[in-house]
Amino acid sequence: MKSRLVKGVDYKYLTLPNMTIEITKEDIEHEIETTLKAERLSHRYFVEEEVVEKDSIVELSHNDGEIMVHVGYFYFDETVEHNLLGKKVGDEILVNGKTEKVLSIKKRCLPDLDDDFAKSLMLEGVSTFSDYKTYLENYFLDFYHKEYVLYFAMEIFDLWQEESLWEIDNDEVEALFLKYRGMYPWSEEDEESLVYQKEEFFSMFYMMLSLGEEDECFSKISECEKMMMRAIEPIKAFIEDKVEFSWQKED
């Protein structure tokens, strides 16, 4: 590598951003609600239904076998899914010019959020629904802490990079940026995504130089992700106890 870090500034000389995060009871409640919704969805169970409605899961005879259709989302066939509405088990329907039969109709149901539900999750120390909410509250406080430490570490890396002294070879930068774009492709290449890509690329590029490593990580995505984590690890350790929450549990 022709580019290199000439002199890195000590973190303690950087003007650190305010790292006190306000977390309200509502923020945590929102996270808990979202999780409960997702947990309920993943613990859905099936019940038989009389008549096909939107959201029914219908088993249809199809050619010489059977297929399942989740009615109303049109992954199968819009016309067929419309025509299925109101059908009962044994009714016939035309699919691609062929008569097929409704074999079964089911609906997914959500479990009740109660102590039994909480127990079924088999989490340590959780035997009631109230325990489960406390468990989630602690989980999210810990999760937020980790997320913010990562977020600020990335931000502080950029400050550190600006204050440090580098030798940069522009041809090398150009060549690596091309590699980078191949590694993190977007669906559309517009002006906005290009600006975003450049910002992300330069962070990654300087992280690599800060570690004094060669550019192999730009050829292998798993190495690249690991390299980024290695580069910000010292900053994470430096700010670990500096990221604080102002959080009041009680109203």
Add this chain to the structure above:
Amino acid sequence: MIEYATDETFKDMVAEGAVVVDFFGKTCGPCKEIGRVLETIEDEMPFVNIVKVDVDECPKTSDEFRVDGIPDLYFYKDGEIVKHELGAISEEELRSIIGELIY
């Protein structure tokens, strides 16, 4: 169902049925975009399993697939790869591919 694979569990997770494998990275912007779309699709399509592979946590699997760009999506039907898409694709394209995968 959305499940996270490890190097040890990956092969079993793609062995049966219709499966979308999403190789992603924690710091990758386009991966977050695809992740959101997959969550919506998972709710609508109960017959598709979505297997997420963190390239950082699953180096062996990522190497086997020669993942050199993310997001990287593989579409499986009963253990066989039937389609591969590198990079973020639109919600519409993804729905269409999954429709074809199942039917």
